[in-house]
Amino acid sequence: xxxxxxxxxxxxxxxxxxxxxxxxxxxxxxxxxxxxxxxxxxxxxxxxxxxxxxxxxxxxxxxxxxxxxxxxxxxxxxxxxxxxxxxxxxxxxxxxxxxxxxxxxxxxxxxxxxxxxxxxxxxxxxxxxxxxxxxxxxxxxxxxxxxxxxxxxxxxxxxxxxxxxxxxxxxxxxxxxxxxxxxxxxxxxxxxx
Amino acid sequence: xxxxxxxxxxxxxxxxxxxxxxxxxxxxxxxxxxxxxxxxxxxxxxxxxxxxxxxxxxxxxxxxxxxxxxxxxxxxxxxxxxxxxxxxxxxxxxxxxxxxxxxxxxxxxxxxxxxxxxxxxxxxxxxxxxxxxxxxxxxxxxxxxxxxxxxxxxxxxxxxxx
Numbered sequence: 001x002x003x004x005x006x007x008x009x010x011x012x013x014x015x016x017x018x019x020x021x022x023x024x025x026x027x028x029x030x031x032x033x034x035x036x037x038x039x040x041x042x043x044x045x046x047x048x049x050x051x052x053x054x055x056x057x058x059x060x061x062x063x064x065x066x067x068x069x070x071x072x073x074x075x076x077x078x079x080x081x082x083x084x085x086x087x088x089x090x091x092x093x094x095x096x097x098x099x100x101x102x103x104x105x106x107x108x109x110x111x112x113x114x115x116x117x118x119x120x121x122x123x124x125x126x127x128x129x130x131x132x133x134x135x136x137x138x139x140x141x142x143x144x145x146x147x148x149x150x151x152x153x154x155x156x157x158x159x160x161x162x163x164x165x166x167x168x169x170x171x172x173x174x175x176x177x178x179x180x181x182x183x184x185x186x187x188x189x190x191x192x193x
Numbered sequence: 194x195x196x197x198x199x200x201x202x203x204x205x206x207x208x209x210x211x212x213x214x215x216x217x218x219x220x221x222x223x224x225x226x227x228x229x230x231x232x233x234x235x236x237x238x239x240x241x242x243x244x245x246x247x248x249x250x251x252x253x254x255x256x257x258x259x260x261x262x263x264x265x266x267x268x269x270x271x272x273x274x275x276x277x278x279x280x281x282x283x284x285x286x287x288x289x290x291x292x293x294x295x296x297x298x299x300x301x302x303x304x305x306x307x308x309x310x311x312x313x314x315x316x317x318x319x320x321x322x323x324x325x326x327x328x329x330x331x332x333x334x335x336x337x338x339x340x341x342x343x344x345x346x347x348x349x350x351x352x353x354x355x
Binding site: 084085086087088089090091092093095096116128131153154155156157172173174176177 | 266268269270296298299300301302304333335336337338339340341342343
């Protein structure tokens with residue numbers, strides 16, 4: 001029992017250190033509009049726990065009703081971007097994903113936009129995607145998929161997945177365009193050619 | 194002695210387990226579900242059976258903004274107060290104008306938002322006695338870089354009409 005308590009205590013300390021390390025390693029600072037008190041900050045992306053692990057599999061319907069699986073893109077670097085039509089920062093960063101999906105197409109990059117608009121029709125989501133100006137696959141929401149990716153309670157949240165299917169990076173909040181491109185380049189370079 | 198030791202272990206186990214949960218993510222879940230707007234007005238003193246203008250005061254958490262009642266983009270979720278009339282007669286509900294907020298992502302975008310305190314005005318007539326004005330405020334909060342899904346803040350205000 002003493003050993004058990006010791007292990008639990010050690011695990012707690014290790015867990016805290018690990019979370020601090022993850023926070024330090026996060027490339028996307030979540031900038032506040034004003035100095036905030038300790039309890040006003042955004043949460044960490046819970047999906048950051050997936051960094052270095054296999055990306056959870058999913059099959060979702062796109063806005064035309066076609067089934068799309070993450071497995072369809074095996075061997076490709078994939079950006080999985082959770083977004084919503086009501087999310088201002090999402091709408092501002094999505095054209096960058098569009099631009100980079102063209103720029104790095106030759107290196108196999110695929111971008112998937114996973115809508116989190118619960119209750120919205122595919123037509124509504126398609127209309128918003130068109131207005132934003134993206135043509136990469138837009139997939140309809142499924143709470144079970146969001147849960148596999150840590151809940152995705154904070155948008156935008158993006159998972160950069162290498163050719164081997166491992167999560168290379170996770171960001172919560174919109175990065176700068178330069179940060180986004182650096183993450184894409186890192187993802188393309190990871191997981192073998 | 195052995196029994197006391199086992200009792201001590203049994204007592205400590207849930208404490209340590211609880212600490213593990215806290216360190217491992219419960220705090221984040223709680224943060225993700227928390228409200229970013231609070232109701233400041235908790236009571237109203239009115240003259241019974243007489244229409245009166247009142248203001249319900251709300252406060253947005255520092256560092257965050259919520260869309261105004263009339264956001265610039267049709268895709269954005271407007272702030273909306275829904276009151277249950279019950280025994281009250283409620284009319285002329287008016288929202289304040291939003292303020293300009295520049296979203297600092299890329300080239301940026303101007304939003305129409307509420308920050309800090311904002312007040313919803315309404316005309317209300319209450320029956321004599323003590324009662325509760327109930328309803329909810331639906332809003333969607335963001336900071337500079339990201340957004341939370343829409344939340345519903347319960348509204349309950351004690352009304353005394355004499």
